[in-house]
Each structure stands twice: as structure tokens, then as C-alpha cells.
Amino acid sequence: MTIFQLLHWNGSLKALRETKCSRQEVISYYSQYSLDEKMRSHMALDWIMKERESPGILSHELRMALRELEEARKAGQELRFYKEKKEILSLALTQIYSDPDASSPSDDQLSLTALCGYY
Numbered sequence: 001m002t003i004f005q006l007l008h009w010n011g012s013l014k015a016l017r018e019t020k021c022s023r024q025e026v027i028s029y030y031s032q033y034s035l036d037e038k039m040r041s042h043m044a045l046d047w048i049m050k051e052r053e054s055p056g057i058l059s060h061e062l063r064m065a066l067r068e069l070e071e072a073r074k075a076g077q078e079l080r081f082y083k084e085k086k087e088i089l090s091l092a093l094t095q096i097y098s099d100p101d102a103s104s105p106s107d108d109q110l111s112l113t114a115l116c117g118y119y
Contacts, residue, residue, distance in 0.1 A: 003035050005081045006088070010043050011050075035084065044092035051096065058096070062089040 007013045007030065016026050033039060051058040069082035 002080050002084060003030055003033065003039070006035070006043060006084055009081075009085060010046055010088075012043075012046070040084070040088050040091060043088045044095060047089060047092040048096055051092070058089060058092055062086070062093065065089055 004013070007016075007026075013026065047058055047061070065082060065085040069079065069086055072079055072082050
């Protein structure tokens with residue numbers, strides 16, 4: 001469930017809808033994956049690209065994620081989604097400041113074209 005929350009927050013579900021992927025294709029594809037470093041890195045790369053398009057969005061999102069995490073903690077809510085958001089955004093910021101070429105796609109990244117019947 002957390003994976004789908006993150007995909008929605010990240011904008012990936014909207015992108016998949018625009019490529020005409022069916023809901024069942026998305027569920028089938030992502031239900032095979034766990035939330036691991038590879039998926040976090042892919043989402044961090046998405047945020048690096050968003051940062052290049054709109055400078056400052058990454059730090060804004062991180063501040064908001066930290067605030068949401070604290071509010072959820074105080075309210076006694078499940079924290080995994082908020083912790084994962086924070087981790088993904090922190091990873092993106094770390095990559096930006098440690099590797100100026102961090103936005104170059106790698107061969108092992110999850111591909112939207114693979115999801116929609118091209119695998």
C-alpha cells in the first residue's frame with residue numbers, strides 16, 4: 001500500500017495514466033516489487049528532475065514531509081508513508097549535492113515503457 005501512496009505522491013501514477021496503462025497493469029507490475037533502495041533511488045531521481053525544472057521544490061517538499069511526519073507521529077498515525085517520503089527527498093538532496101550528474105538515467109532504473117506491455 002505504501003508503494004502506491006508514494007507513486008501517487010510522486011506523480012508516477014498520473015504519468016502512467018497518461019501512457020494509457022490500465023489500473024490492473026499498474027497493480028500487477030508494482031505488486032511484484034518491494035519498497036527497496038532501487039525504487040527509492042528511482043523516485044529520488046524523479047525529484048531531482050523536478051528540482052531542475054522548478055528550483056526549490058525539493059527543499060519545500062522535504063520541509064512539508066518533515067512537518068507531516070511530526071503531525072502524524074503526534075496523532076498516533078501510521079508513519080511509514082511519511083518516513084519514506086522523507087527518505088526519498090533526503091536521498092534526492094544528497095545526490096544533488098554530492099553528484100552533479102545524478103540526473104543521468106541508469107540502465108537498471110524502472111521503466112514506464114516496461115510497465116505498459118513492452119517487457
